[in-house]
Amino acid sequence: MKSRFLLLIMLWIGLSGCAGRYADQIYPGVSIAGVDVGELTPAEAAARLEDALPPPTSRWLTFQAADQVWRLSWADVGQRYDLAASVAAAYQVGRGADDWTPAQLRAEGHDVAAIIHPADPNRIRDYLAQVAAVVYIAPTDATLRIDNGQVVATPGQPGRQLDMDASVARVTRALQEGERAVDGVLAEVPPAILSPEPAESQARALLAQPFTLAVHTPLIGTPPAGYYAELTAEPARVAQWLDIRPGRDRIALSARDTAIEAWLAEVEPELAETLAFRLPETLVEVLTALYAGEHRAQARIRHLEHTYYVRPGDNLYDIAFAHGFPQWQLERANPDIEPGLLNVGQALTIPSLDVLFPHPLVPDKRIEIDLPTQTMRAYEGDELVFDLRVSSGISTSPTIAGQFQVLFKEEQAYARRWALDMPYFMGIYAEGENYYNGIHELPITSWGTRLSPGVLGWPVSYGCIIVNQGPAAELFAWAPVGTLVRIRGVAPGTPPWQQTLADIAPPVDGP
Numbered sequence: 001m002k003s004r005f006l007l008l009i010m011l012w013i014g015l016s017g018c019a020g021r022y023a024d025q026i027y028p029g030v031s032i033a034g035v036d037v038g039e040l041t042p043a044e045a046a047a048r049l050e051d052a053l054p055p056p057t058s059r060w061l062t063f064q065a066a067d068q069v070w071r072l073s074w075a076d077v078g079q080r081y082d083l084a085a086s087v088a089a090a091y092q093v094g095r096g097a098d099d100w101t102p103a104q105l106r107a108e109g110h111d112v113a114a115i116i117h118p119a120d121p122n123r124i125r126d127y128l129a130q131v132a133a134v135v136y137i138a139p140t141d142a143t144l145r146i147d148n149g150q151v152v153a154t155p156g157q158p159g160r161q162l163d164m165d166a167s168v169a170r171v172t173r174a175l176q177e178g179e180r181a182v183d184g185v186l187a188e189v190p191p192a193i194l195s196p197e198p199a200e201s202q203a204r205a206l207l208a209q210p211f212t213l214a215v216h217t218p219l220i221g222t223p224p225a226g227y228y229a230e231l232t233a234e235p236a237r238v239a240q241w242l243d244i245r246p247g248r249d250r251i252a253l254s255a256r257d258t259a260i261e262a263w264l265a266e267v268e269p270e271l272a273e274t275l276a277f278r279l280p281e282t283l284v285e286v287l288t289a290l291y292a293g294e295h296r297a298q299a300r301i302r303h304l305e306h307t308y309y310v311r312p313g314d315n316l317y318d319i320a321f322a323h324g325f326p327q328w329q330l331e332r333a334n335p336d337i338e339p340g341l342l343n344v345g346q347a348l349t350i351p352s353l354d355v356l357f358p359h360p361l362v363p364d365k366r367i368e369i370d371l372p373t374q375t376m377r378a379y380e381g382d383e384l385v386f387d388l389r390v391s392s393g394i395s396t397s398p399t400i401a402g403q404f405q406v407l408f409k410e411e412q413a414y415a416r417r418w419a420l421d422m423p424y425f426m427g428i429y430a431e432g433e434n435y436y437n438g439i440h441e442l443p444i445t446s447w448g449t450r451l452s453p454g455v456l457g458w459p460v461s462y463g464c465i466i467v468n469q470g471p472a473a474e475l476f477a478w479a480p481v482g483t484l485v486r487i488r489g490v491a492p493g494t495p496p497w498q499q500t501l502a503d504i505a506p507p508v509d510g511p
Contacts, residue, residue: 024041025041028102029106031090032086032089033111038106060072060073061181077175081115082117086112118175121172135161135186140157141193141246143196144200149207149235154196156194156195157191159190160186160189162185162186199244199252202253210295213299214296215301219403240256243255257283261283274304303353316337321398323350356403357404357405369485369488370488374458388475389456393459394462398491404486405481406426411424413438419505420444437465438464439472440466441469451466458492460494460498
């Protein structure tokens with residue numbers, strides 16, 4: 001028992017002596033990354049490691065991207081050996097309660113992994129930014145152009161760039177795990193405009209055939225069709241109208257107003273000499289057709305004023321009547337003339353027919369009045385809808401022959417000048433600046449007498465066209481504002497035995 005106690009005492013003394021000997025040194029048998037640092041002080045061990053371990057400039061990571069290779073050193077990204085931490089870890093070997101004894105360490109050895117100070121992610125990113133600049137390929141947007149009337153289109157092409165976040169993460173992990181090579185991550189860069197569509201298809205469709213501008217007016221030419229013409233722009237000319245404008249994410253096809261206006265100016269002389277384009281409205285029609293992908297538009301035209309030279313025997317009323325205008329409108333168009341003092345050869349301005357047509361003409365409907373026969377026929381297209389006997393104005397207040405339109409409608413109109421009720425009134429032209437001639441039912445006097453239907457077929461009115469009861473209401477409902485009213489010829493004289501409005505409803509006051 002005593003001998004065992006003495007043995008323990010001697011072992012403790014031996015260990016205490018060993019611990020005291022290596023109190024400032026790393027135990028023998030300890031190495032760091034294969035470098036023996038046993039029996040060295042921490043400072044000596046650090047110095048030996050600094051000499052023995054490769055410097056950060058010589059430790060490389062091969063980085064590959066887009067078939068190109070870069071050598072990234074630890075020094076480039078701030079990665080290095082942490083000598084102090086590595087030596088501290090080596091110094092602790094054998095100093096724990098359950099660790100090896102110095103004798104065991106010397107006999108068996110213990111290698112401590114060198115502790116590495118990790119790379120700075122910001123420096124990795126800065127280094128890869130240089131790589132990114134090399135491997136970057138910009139995307140190419142789709143393009144569209146018209147070359148000699150031909151549509152030339154190219155699709156967009158994606159570009160290439162380094163995925164910085166993913167590549168930084170790969171490099172960081174490779175450095176931490178001691179890998180020697182790593183591949184960068186590439187990402188596709190889509191173009192802002194991938195395809196020239198739909199502008200390409202729109203352009204090809206517009207240039208597939210000529211563009212036709214139809215010109216029609218029923219007010220000149222041979223009734224009832226009137227004047228009709230077609231003006232054609234070949235595809236090569238239409239190509240000059242088109243404008244291609246790349247936007248943020250697509251190519252837009254538009255039209256050049258000035259190019260279309262130039263074409264309209266070129267073809268306008270092909271119109272009848274009394275016609276010209278309403279340029280803004282016609283331009284809108286062409287643009288609307290183009291943007292709808294159509295090859296046809298309807299021109300908006302105006303009828304030109306013209307000059308008439310006074311002939312022997314002329315007076316202003318007859319000149320106006322012959323051209324289908326009330327006299328006051330010629331006076332307005334010629335403010336410097338003296339109506340009762342015309343001279344042979346004197347130039348008069350005959351107004352444009354457009355002054356009689358403030359509303360767009362209603363297509364496919366027209367009213368034809370024949371003064372010599374005192375009849376009215378109304379058509380929808382080529383179909384005869386109404387065939388009526390009517391009464392026009394008496395010789396002292398005749399109905400003007402000419403072309404007019406329904407200007408307004410009043411179901412119960414009142415003529416103050418004659419104290420007459422005029423049911424189903426449709427005004428067609430201004431006889432003066434304050435009153436209108438029109439189409440209406442047999443009128444009713446202020447004392448309730450209605451003009452007899454027996455008058456129909458003879459001129460009996462003060463200028464209006466009188467229609468029988470029943471058909472007047474139907475015609476009123478059928479003819480919208482804007483309906484063409486064409487009046488022809490000269491009315492016959494009214495027999496002396498035929499009662500007229502002048503007989504039963506003389507004027508009660510001024511107009």
